[in-house]
Amino acid sequence: MTAAFSTLNEFRSLLTSAPAPDAKALGEAEERNAQLTKPPGALGRLEDLAIWYGSWRGNPRPEIANPQVIVFAGNHGVTAQGVSAFPAEVTEQMVLNFQHGGAAINQLSRAAGAKLSVHALDLDTPTADFTQGPAMSEDEVVAALLTGWNAVDDNTDLLVVGEMGIGNTTSGAAILNALYGGEAADWVGRGTGVDDAGLANKARVVGEGLAANPDRAGLEVLRCLGGRELAAMAGAIAKARVARIPVILDGFICTAAAATLVAESDDALDHAVAGHVSAEAAHFNVLKNLGKEPLLAMNMRLGEASGGALAINILKSAVACHSGMATFAEAGVSEA
Numbered sequence: 351m352t353a354a355f356s357t358l359n360e361f362r363s364l365l366t367s368a369p370a371p372d373a374k375a376l377g378e379a380e381e382r383n384a385q386l387t388k389p390p391g392a393l394g395r396l397e398d399l400a401i402w403y404g405s406w407r408g409n410p411r412p413e414i415a416n417p418q419v420i421v422f423a424g425n426h427g428v429t430a431q432g433v434s435a436f437p438a439e440v441t442e443q444m445v446l447n448f449q450h451g452g453a454a455i456n457q458l459s460r461a462a463g464a465k466l467s468v469h470a471l472d473l474d475t476p477t478a479d480f481t482q483g484p485a486m487s488e489d490e491v492v493a494a495l496l497t498g499w500n501a502v503d504d505n506t507d508l509l510v511v512g513e514m515g516i517g518n519t520t521s522g523a524a525i526l527n528a529l530y531g532g533e534a535a536d537w538v539g540r541g542t543g544v545d546d547a548g549l550a551n552k553a554r555v556v557g558e559g560l561a562a563n564p565d566r567a568g569l570e571v572l573r574c575l576g577g578r579e580l581a582a583m584a585g586a587i588a589k590a591r592v593a594r595i596p597v598i599l600d601g602f603i604c605t606a607a608a609a610t611l612v613a614e615s616d617d618a619l620d621h622a623v624a625g626h627v628s629a630e631a632a633h634f635n636v637l638k639n640l641g642k643e644p645l646l647a648m649n650m651r652l653g654e655a656s657g658g659a660l661a662i663n664i665l666k667s668a669v670a671c672h673s674g675m676a677t678f679a680e681a682g683v684s685e686a
């Protein structure tokens with residue numbers, strides 16, 4: 351199989367030439383929604399979600415049969431700066447836990463009726479410490495994007511991506527600081543639970559990371575300040591955009607990775623909704639910048655795709671109502 355892309359520029363071209371949603375299916379889904387046996391608008395955001403989903407699938411009466419959750423794992427050189435409450439070896443230990451079915455995401459995927467795939471990316475070779483220069487070379491970031499791109503199953507009709515990588519809330523904060531500006535302190539949070547001194551240290555590290563990587567825009571931000579699992583999430587989300595597979599975004603780190611795609615192409619996340627707003631302090635602001643209203647606010651701060659997986663049943667329920675309900679004419683119910 352030839353690779354879908356072998357440079358960042360080729361990846362960019364695929365992203366910027368991705369198809370729009372299906373206008374005909376959109377119109378027909380709106381028409382169907384107006385005929386269903388309920389007062390207009392009574393299902394609130396569920397109605398918008400179902401119409402949005404149908405427009406991306408090119409089907410005004412869609413179903414969700416094959417949701418896929420993918421967790422990508424990577425190690426970060428920046429952990430040498432003491433940015434996490436947990437040691438770096440937890441990344442690999444948690445991958446084993448995912449494989450044995452013992453993590454939160456195993457239970458949440460099963461409860462959502464979703465297939466779970468796990469990809470560990472070069473855990474023995476952490477990215478470079480980004481306070482010293484770029485975290486990844488172009489070859490490394492392209493390889494990670496490709497891992498994500500290729501991880502999406504052909505028959506997937508709803509995608510959720512998430513991550514495991516000790517230190518990656520610092521990477522996410524650095525990406526967001528680079529994309530949106532402001533102070534490092536605006537973007538760092540407690541991650542796995544660092545104390546006030548730990549939070550100040552993370553702000554220092556983000557500041558040094560931006561200073562050590564001065565020439566950056568769009569995907570270069572991902573290369574310089576990201577990590578392999580963040581790039582893989584971006585690659586999977588981009589593949590879904592090209593294949594018109596709707597996506598539910600997870601928390602802070604997933605959203606930071608996704609935001610680098612918007613920096614390349616304004617409509618790169620039109621096929622994505624925000625599954626939840628994480629308790630990681632800055633997640634709310636990223637979602638505001640992206641114009642995404644979260645489906646859930648559960649005070650979760652785990653990552654692993656957990657918040658996205660929890661939202662799968664909301665989307666499934668929206669589509670079940672839209673496609674399964676009777677119309678006024680079919681049910682013989684009088685209209686207003």
Ligand SMILES: Cc1cc2ncn([C@H]3O[C@H](COP(=O)(O)O)[C@@H](O)[C@H]3O)c2cc1C
Pocket residue numbers: 433434435436440444513514515516517518519520540541542543652653654
């Ligand atoms: C046992 C355990 C399971 C996790 N599952 C997700 N994370 C989350 O915590 C990490 C980010 O936080 P920080 O930047 O503070 O290291 C990521 O691996 C994220 O997925 C976990 C963290 C731990 C300790």
Ligand SMILES: O=C(O)c1cccnc1
Pocket residue numbers: 519540541542600601602603604628629630633650651652653654
């Ligand atoms: O929102 C997230 O993705 C998150 C927050 C804290 C720790 N790990 C992940």
